[in-house]
Amino acid sequence: MDQDMVVQARVRLLSANRRVVRGGEGLWIYRLLTQVEPEIYGSKLAYVLVEASASPLVRELPEQRLALLEEAVEVAKALGAANPYRAKMLTRALAARQRELEGRPAERPASGDGGEHRTVLRSPDSSATPSAAGRQARRP
Numbered sequence: 377m378d379q380d381m382v383v384q385a386r387v388r389l390l391s392a393n394r395r396v397v398r399g400g401e402g403l404w405i406y407r408l409l410t411q412v413e414p415e416i417y418g419s420k421l422a423y424v425l426v427e428a429s430a431s432p433l434v435r436e437l438p439e440q441r442l443a444l445l446e447e448a449v450e451v452a453k454a455l456g457a458a459n460p461y462r463a464k465m466l467t468r469a470l471a472a473r474q475r476e477l478e479g480r481p482a483e484r485p486a487s488g489d490g491g492e493h494r495t496v497l498r499s500p501d502s503s504a505t506p507s508a509a510g511r512q513a514r515r516p
Contacts, residue, residue, distance in 0.1 A: 377411060385409050396420055398427060414454060419461035422452040426472045438476070445473040 385408045389397060397405055406421035425448035428434070429441045448469035455462040 381408060382412055396423060398424060399431075403428060410451065414451075415456055415459055418451050418455045419459065419465045422448045422455075422465040422469050425451065426469055429472060429476065442473070442476050445469060445476055449473055 385405045388401065389405050389409070392401075396402065402420075402424040406417050406424055409417040410421045425444050429444040429448070434440045434444070449466070452462065452466035452469045455465070
């Protein structure tokens with residue numbers, strides 16, 4: 377693991393000044409930090425993955441929506457039984473995956489930060505930063 381990337385992810389997380397960093401940046405941060413400290417960042421990664429699956433950027437890409445949800449389920453399952461967020465995140469990820477498999481629309485999570493919503497689809501070990509090209513204004 378590249379320690380410079382870990383430090384960069386932590387700096388971005390701290391500079392975001394929010395409880396959960398969303399969109400492409402959140403995916404990048406939490407995917408990277410979950411590799412280092414899965415019990416701390418895994419639940420937030422699962423949350424952001426489920427949220428990303430409802431993004432307008434993947435509306436017409438069912439395989440990618442399902443891939444995001446499969447990753448969310450795996451991340452939530454990997455959390456330890458003592459993790460206070462495991463049950464909630466696993467239930468949420470499994471329900472979203474089931475909705476996707478049944479062809480029902482995803483539920484849009486409520487968000488109070490009013491920030492941008494970016495979705496970047498890449499493997500968890502990718503070290504590339506999210507591009508500005510994937511920016512999409514969040515729907516109210």
